[in-house]
Amino acid sequence: MSQFAxxxxxxxxxxxxxxxxxxxxxxxxxxxxxxxxxxxxxxxxGMATAADWMSAASFIxxxxxxxxxxxxxxxxxxxxxxGFVILAMLLAPYxxxxxxxxxxxxxxxxxxxxxARVVAVICLIIASVTxxxxxxxxxxxxxxxxxxxxxxxxxxxxxxxxxxxxxxxGMKGITYTQVAQYIVLIVAYTIPAVFIAMxxxxxxxxxxxxxxxxxxxxxxxxxxxxDVVVALGFQDYTADVDNKLNMVLFTLSLMIxxxxxxxxxxxxxxxxKVADARxxxxxxxxxxxxxxxxAPAVASMARLNLMTTVYPEMTxxxxxxxxxxxxxxxxxxxxxxxxTWEDTGLxxxxxxxxxxxxxxxxxxxxxxxxxxxxxxxxxxxxxxxxNDILVLANPEIANLPGWVIGLIAAGxxxxxxxxxxxxxxxxxxxxxxxxxxxxxxxxxxxxxEMLAARIxxxxxxxLATYLGLNPPGFAAQTVALAFGIxxxxxxxxxxxxxxxxxxxxxxxxxxxxxxxTATLLYIFTYLGWFFIPGxxxxxxxxxxxxxxxxxxSFGAVGALINFAVAxxxxxxxxxxxxxxxxxVESVRYPKGAGAAVDH
Amino acid sequence: MADDKSxxxxxxxxxxxxxxxxxxxxxxxxxxxxxxxRPLLASISVGGTDLGFWFAQQGSIxxxxxxxxxxxxxxxxxxxxxxxGE
Numbered sequence: 001m002s003q004f005a006x007x008x009x010x011x012x013x014x015x016x017x018x019x020x021x022x023x024x025x026x027x028x029x030x031x032x033x034x035x036x037x038x039x040x041x042x043x044x045x046g047m048a049t050a051a052d053w054m055s056a057a058s059f060i061x062x063x064x065x066x067x068x069x070x071x072x073x074x075x076x077x078x079x080x081x082x083g084f085v086i087l088a089m090l091l092a093p094y095x096x097x098x099x100x101x102x103x104x105x106x107x108x109x110x111x112x113x114x115x116a117r118v119v120a121v122i123c124l125i126i127a128s129v130t131x132x133x134x135x136x137x138x139x140x141x142x143x144x145x146x147x148x149x150x151x152x153x154x155x156x157x158x159x160x161x162x163x164x165x166x167x168x169x170g171m172k173g174i175t176y177t178q179v180a181q182y183i184v185l186i187v188a189y190t191i192p193a194v195f196i197a198m199x200x201x202x203x204x205x206x207x208x209x210x211x212x213x214x215x216x217x218x219x220x221x222x223x224x225x226x227d228v229v230v231a232l233g234f235q236d237y238t239a240d241v242d243n244k245l246n247m248v249l250f251t252l253s254l255m256i257x258x259x260x261x262x263x264x265x266x267x268x269x270x271x272x273k274v275a276d277a278r279x280x281x282x283x284x285x286x287x288x289x290x291x292x293x294x295a296p297a298v299a300s301m302a303r304l305n306l307m308t309t310v311y312p313e314m315t316x317x318x319x320x321x322x323x324x325x326x327x328x329x330x331x332x333x334x335x336x337x338x339x340t341w342e343d344t345g346l347x348x349x350x351x352x353x354x355x356x357x358x359x360x361x362x363x364x365x366x367x368x369x370x371x372x373x374x375x376x377x378x379x380x381x382x383x384x385x386x387n388d389i390l391v392l393a394n395p396e397i398a399n400l401p402g403w404v405i406g407l408i409a410a411g412x413x414x415x416x417x418x419x420x421x422x423x424x425x426x427x428x429x430x431x432x433x434x435x436x437x438x439x440x441x442x443x444x445x446x447x448x449e450m451l452a453a454r455i456x457x458x459x460x461x462x463l464a465t466y467l468g469l470n471p472p473g474f475a476a477q478t479v480a481l482a483f484g485i486x487x488x489x490x491x492x493x494x495x496x497x498x499x500x501x502x503x504x505x506x507x508x509x510x511x512x513x514x515x516x517t518a519t520l521l522y523i524f525t526y527l528g529w530f531f532i533p534g535x536x537x538x539x540x541x542x543x544x545x546x547x548x549x550x551x552x553s554f555g556a557v558g559a560l561i562n563f564a565v566a567x568x569x570x571x572x573x574x575x576x577x578x579x580x581x582x583x584v585e586s587v588r589y590p591k592g593a594g595a596a597v598d599h
Numbered sequence: 600m601a602d603d604k605s606x607x608x609x610x611x612x613x614x615x616x617x618x619x620x621x622x623x624x625x626x627x628x629x630x631x632x633x634x635x636x637r638p639l640l641a642s643i644s645v646g647g648t649d650l651g652f653w654f655a656q657q658g659s660i661x662x663x664x665x666x667x668x669x670x671x672x673x674x675x676x677x678x679x680x681x682x683x684g685e
Contacts, residue, residue: 066656074655078629081660085625088667089618093674207657211646220647238648240637248630273685275678278671285664296656499615588611589683 003402007146010406011413014184015161018177018417022165025173030446033170033453034101034429040175040270046283048175049267051182051418053080053258053284054291055131056138057478059185059415064387066299070237074296075247079254081285081292087259088281091491092268094498094587096277101269103262103426103490104434110497112580113505114439119512121430123489124262127482128423129467131263133475135420136468139413145344145392146409152469158417159465166421167457174421175270181414186290188411191404192394193294196301199398206297214304216316225304228314231321232307232361233368237300243548253555257483260491263419263426274590302390305397309335310360310383326376328357337396346386353379424464428456473531480523480552488515488558496566501584507570515562519554526551610681617673621666629659 001009027033040048058080066073098106104124108117136155143154165173190206197209201221214221226236241247258264267284268277308315313324331349341347349358360383363369392412395404432453437444444452467475474481489512496503496511524530526540538544540551549557575581586592632640637651645653678684 071652071655074633074652077656078633078659081663082625082629085621085663085666089621089670210656211648211653222652223647226647238652240651244634247634251629251634275671275675275684278667278674282664282667282671285660285667289660289664292660293657585607588614589607589681590678590685591683592685 001402003405004148006402006406007409010403010410011147014180014410014414017180018161019164021176021180022169022173025165025169025176027168027170027172027450030101030433030450030453032172033450034269034425034433035266036170036172036175036270038270039272042271042276042280043283044179045175045267045271045276045280046285047182047287048178048270049264049280049284050287050291051178051185051414052267052422053264053288053419054185054415055419056135056142056412056416058291058295059189059412060138060142060388060391063295063298063302064390066296067303067390068387070235071239072241072247075251075254077292077296079251080258081288082251083255083258084281084285084288086255087264087268088278090495091259091265091498092277092281093274093590095265095494096268096271097274097587097590099269101266102429102433103265103494104430105438106497107493107508108434108438110580110583111493111503111505111508112577113509116493116505116509116512117434117439119509120490120493121434123485123512123516124430125427127261127485127490128263128427129463130474130481131261131478132420132423132427132464133467133471134478135416135423136464137471137475139416139420140468141388142409142412142416146405146412155465155468158413158420159461159468162417162421162424163458163461166424166461167454170453170457171266171270171425174425177421178418181418182287184407184414185411185418186287188407188414189291189298189391190294191407192398192400193298193301195400195404196305196394196398197297200301200304206301207293210297210300218317221304222300225300225307227318227321228304228307228311228325231314231325232311233365233372234362237303243542246542246545246548246550246553249549249556250553253487253553253559254479254483256491256559257487257555260486260489260494261482262430262486262490263422265494266426266429267422298391298394302394302397306385306390307360309338309397310358322372325361328359330356331358332356334358337393340396341389341393346389348384350382352382353377358383420464424457424460427460428453431456431460473528473533477523477527477531480527484519484523484552484555484558485516487555488519488562492559492562492566496563498584498587500570501581502570502575503566504570504573504576506573507566507568510569511562511566514565515558518561519558522546522554522558523551606681607683610677610683613677613681614674617670617677621670624662625666628654628662633659 031037062076095106100106104117104120107120139158140151140154143149144151165177193206194204197206198204200214201209201212202215203209203212214224217224222238226238230236271277271280310328311325312329313327318324359378361381363381395408436452437449493508493512525537528535633651633655640650643650
């Protein structure tokens with residue numbers, strides 16, 4: 001059977017499963033549609049949350065990011081998991097107790113203000129739309145690479161599948177497909193990682209293999225990797241960073257951004273009880289950690305594999321790294337997987353010094369350039385490798401059978417679809433429930449709201465498809481825009497709504513707007529107004545950043561501004577009405593929480 | 600009624616204390632061990648590198664999982680003790 005047929009079989013089978021679930025899990029009421037009927041078991045919800053959370057970026061790109069950045073990019077590992085701790089303690093149980101359907105629902109009622117609700121809806125839509133574009137393009141890329149269709153078709157096919165289970169099943173259909181998608185993606189991620197760990201270290205568990213001995217050389221794997229990359233002028237893999245302030249703020253922005261992202265929060269509205277919301281967050285993190293603990297192992301092992309592929313002399317025990325690094329392989333002798341990925345343009349080779357060999361080193365390292373590289377007659381780095389390859393090409397690098405490649409195809413698409421569906425539900429419920437039902441037409445009947453929810457979902461899918469096909473400039477800015485906004489506007493206002501009885505609507509609205517404005521202004525200063533290239537007022541380099549804070553790390557500062565402004569304004573204006581203070585008291589303890597209700 | 604109120608207030612205080620304790624650990628492993636104190640832990644070696652690197656790539660994630668389950672378990676006890684569970 002050809003590789004194409006195997007891929008088609010795996011992707012086709014996974015789609016048949018999702019469609020089967022869509023038919024089984026149709027939504028009969030708005031409660032089904034928004035919160036899956038409110039009766040999802042905490043472990044089931046944990047698994048669905050893990051799939052909801054782990055996007056195409058987590059599955060395809062994260063290991064590559066860590067492989068290229070080493071220690072410095074550990075921020076993603078900590079940031080995208082640590083958020084669940086604050087979610088479990090500061091938000092999820094109380095929002096579950098509140099018992100409504102959407103995040104703006106809480107903000108609107110707690111701050112007794114239509115303005116607050118609408119501001120929250122706008123923040124939610126900007127963050128979620130930015131996020132969903134990456135999922136659509138990610139699915140398109142996975143399709144085009146594994147199923148040999150143009151990526152525009154891939155996006156349409158992905159949209160059609162999501163349409164089937166999201167429009168008919170709402171949160172109910174999404175929940176159970178996410179469970180299936182989690183299983184597909186975790187199996188696909190783990191199998192190649194186990195094989196690579198076995199090959200390099202003899203230890204079948206990647207997270208342990210990473211810290212054990214590299215079989216061929218007899219030295220610890222990470223030490224081996226450091227030696228190899230340093231011999232080629234790259235920075236040590238485990239090197240410490242100088243700008244610790246930025247590293248702390250970036251990690252914090254990712255954490256509170258994670259906790260404030262509406263598509264993650266609404267998953268906790270689906271469990272039966274407040275206590276379940278807490279357990280469920282723990283389970284979600286367990287299922288996420290299965291991938292997040294494997295990713296750094298994949299990163300270090302794939303990086304080492306790549307380096308020793310190009311420099312075979314460095315494979316086993318090396319007496320002198322400098323001599324070993326002088327002999328890269330001949331371009332003619334490159335392995336088959338290398339050729340396959342060259343066809344996709346994700347690996348490119350350009351023989352600058354015309355010696356037929358692949359020189360792969362850090363040519364931005366001036367000292368290395370002027371001494372070692374100059375002595376050897378190297379004219380610059382000749383190989384560029386896209387970060388995404390490390391996960392996608394893993395099975396081929398490790399010589400695994402064709403069905404593993406088929407699994408990776410199905411896994412990548414599952415990761416993209418599960419996150420896209422969660423985001424689309426967050427967007428469509430904000431429109432049908434917060435804008436139509438609670439702002440424009442409160443007298444709408446249950447049946448009409450259900451129809452409105454389905455139409456909003458269809459509309460959101462069409463919008464996401466359109467933007468996936470024609471990605472706007474901000475599409476690549478998920479981290480800055482989605483996490484920045486969630487961290488600076490939504491998270492603080494949700495937290496204050498629970499932990500301060502005194503916080504009033506004026507404080508919350510001013511806080512949200514201040515946090516949002518400050519963060520956007522800072523991002524636009526360095527990345528351009530509305531991300532239009534060339535309109536940035538300062539160059540986006542560490543020297544120009546305000547006290548070394550990168551625009552991606554500013555969400556945490558935005559959150560501080562939000563808190564400060566909110567408390568100042570609130571203390572100068574009237575306390576919230578008595579019934580609101582009682583509402584805040586009541587969300588603080590579990591007693592009396594029914595299932596999520598709509599009124 | 601007054602008893603109910605002070606009971607609920609006690610429960611909330613206990614919850615906030617518990618959260619505070621958990622978040623100290625949360626910050627200590629991630630911002631502390633993995634980032635700010637990494638140079639101080641450089642002498643403790645773990646599998647070819649140092650303890651701070653391990654915290655950054657694995658240790659903090661494992662601690663986070665432990666923290667959430669610990670919190671969920673303690674809160675269930677508090678719910679029962681104060682009679683405020685469901």
